[in-house]
Amino acid sequence: MKDSRKNHIRPVVLSGLLAMAVLIFAVGGWAVLYKNNLPAPVKQDLAPVAANSGQLQAKQGSSWNAGVYSPNRLSQAAGKVMAPSTVITPVKAAVEAEAAVTKTDAQNPPPAPNKHKTVYLTFDDGPSKITSKVLEILRQQGVKATFFVLGEQARQRPELINAIWEQGHSIGNHTYNHNYHDLYSRFTEFWSQIKQTEEIVRNITGVRPQLIRAPGGTFGHFDQTYFHLLKQAGYSVMDWTVDSGDSRRRGVPAADILKESVADMDASRVILLLHDGGGHEQSAKALPEIIQRYKSAGYDFGVLDAEMQPVQFRVSDAAAKASRNAPSRDWIAANIVPNHELFTPGKALALEVGLLETKLLPGEYSISEGQYRVPLRAVVERLGGRVNWDSASRSGKIVWNGRTIIADAAN
DSSP, X not given: OOSOTTSOEEEEEOTTHHHHOBOOOOOOOOOOOOGGGSOOSOOXXXXXXXXXGGGGOOOTTOOTTOSXXXXXXXXXXXXXXXXXXXXXXOSSXXXXXXXXXXXXXXXXXXXXXXXXXXXXEEEEEEOSHHHHHHHHHHHHHXXXXXXXXXXXXXXXXXXXXXHHHHTTOEEEEOOSSOOHXXXXXXXXXXXXXXXXXXXXXXXXXXXXXXXXXXXXXXXXXXXXXXXXXXXXXXXXXXXXXXXXXXXXXXXXXXXXHXXXXXXXXXXXXXXXXXXXXXXXHHHHHHHXXXXXXXXXXXXXXXXXXXXXXXXXXXXXXXXXXXXXXXXXXXXXXXXXXXXXXXXXXXXXXXXXXXXXXXXXOTTSOEEETTEEEOBHHHHHHHTTOEEEEETTTTEEEEEETTEXXXXXXXX
């Protein structure tokens, strides 16, 4: 994996490409999620931390705590992006004592304001039946967004994941089931859910999501172990700067969501938290006016990616003192270290089909029991074909080289 991308694996002649391609969609149970009726952050007694500073040592010169924010969970966590060592004060005055912010180092002042303004619309907890409406609004407005999806929802609605991806939006990882108790009891559980969702999305789109958003945000949930190991594994954790408030309770009116979403129109970079999970019809209702307000204020609309400087909340005192077992050195060596190579240059898999040739980059294919497993959509489309998903029959339709093939996922 350390070789250059140019050092291709010996070309593999695919006799019967479609028979080799893998298309997996497992059907799970339907769920409607609201953040405020989920389990509270970790409260149970946990085993003492097996502290080992050596196994969590960052690479020299790394700064995984860049762009730190201190959010108010009852109001928006708005503020300007500052230097890596700074902490943002929330807009609202009613801040919990544990969320007190530190002063900016006088020798490291915030950068001068950037005249170019960009807003990043982000949607959590989907996909759901509301996602289709959100996608249609974004299409009509000519705007792209970032969707942090739940694995269990993606498994149920692969056609919506396809729609998000095909329309040019970005997809991030929001864990599998959003269960606070499980996710924040220990890092290995969080990791397991990230990998589970990652594979679901990869099997649908052919691409691994590198962006991660923690359910409920990192404040009060992440300690340094979470931040450090996820960065070492090649991921980028992204919180937000403005909270629309659409998940504070059920049925928050669209007018209130709009008001909170446009409360800070002076920041050069706004990462707006919205939701497209079940029960968030009012968020979709408020979306057109939210977009118009930002357009009128001169904002461009962008999609988040792993190359951007992350926006991250600081580690709260409660999270720092929580007694959570840190992963062992052996676990880190077996999981974290090799995972980073999925997102770094390595050997490509060259595919030759007749006179056509394409290639898959590291992370886009896998080897299992001596067989290469490749994503159906990615391969067929790169070879000039088309793949469509029929949600009614739960089957894939492949049109390639003058032929049509139906891949029945159920059978």
